[in-house]
Structures are given as structure tokens and as C-alpha cells.
Amino acid sequence: MDLENQKRVLDLSEKYGKENVVVVLGTAEAESAGLTAETVTAGDPTYAGPLAGVSLGLSVYHIFELKDEVDAQVYDDQCGMMEMVLDIDAINKEVGSMRQQFSKF
Numbered sequence: 001m002d003l004e005n006q007k008r009v010l011d012l013s014e015k016y017g018k019e020n021v022v023v024v025l026g027t028a029e030a031e032s033a034g035l036t037a038e039t040v041t042a043g044d045p046t047y048a049g050p051l052a053g054v055s056l057g058l059s060v061y062h063i064f065e066l067k068d069e070v071d072a073q074v075y076d077d078q079c080g081m082m083e084m085v086l087d088i089d090a091i092n093k094e095v096g097s098m099r100q101q102f103s104k105f
Helices: 003-016 030-039 063-069 072-085 088-104
Strands: 021-026 059-062
Touching: 021 030, 021 063, 030 059, 030 088, 059 063, 059 088, 063 072, 063 088
Parallel strands: 021 059
Antiparallel strands: none
């Protein structure tokens, strides 16, 4: 997660309250999804950005985990093709693991 997005997440969590912010990821690889999920829950593990050492504990999901919550046509238009080529199980497992370990809301 780049430094600008870390700042946006921090500002939104301060403005609306951590319990009212849900982060939805769309990354294409399990490792990057896990790193981003860790950043918004436990803090930036690279200690390079605004979330370095900041444990927000935010709720975080990958869009693939929310398939049943999204209008079917919209999901198919936006995510359908990617479902065919990405390792969805690995991505969901990685994000779910970070959420289970570090999310507080």
C-alpha cells in the first residue's frame, strides 16, 4: 500500500471512527493482499508510511470475499474475468488470516 493511500486510510479512520471503516482490497496476488491487510490492521510492517507502528485494527476484506454481498451483474462485470485467472482461495486465505489476527471491528 503506497504512502498516499496509507494517509487516506488513517485520515478516514480518524474522521469516521475505526469501527465505521471497512477496507475492501482488489489486489491480484495473495502476498500483496496480505501485506495490505496487515498494514490497515496491525500497521505498516515496512515502517515506511503513516501507518508505521499504527495498529488501526480495521475490518478488511478482499472483493472476492464479498461476492455474495455485491449485485451479481456488477460483480461479474468488474471481477468475473479476474476470478478465472487468479488464485482466489490463496488471496482470501491471506486476507482472512490478517483479519482474524489483527482486526478489532
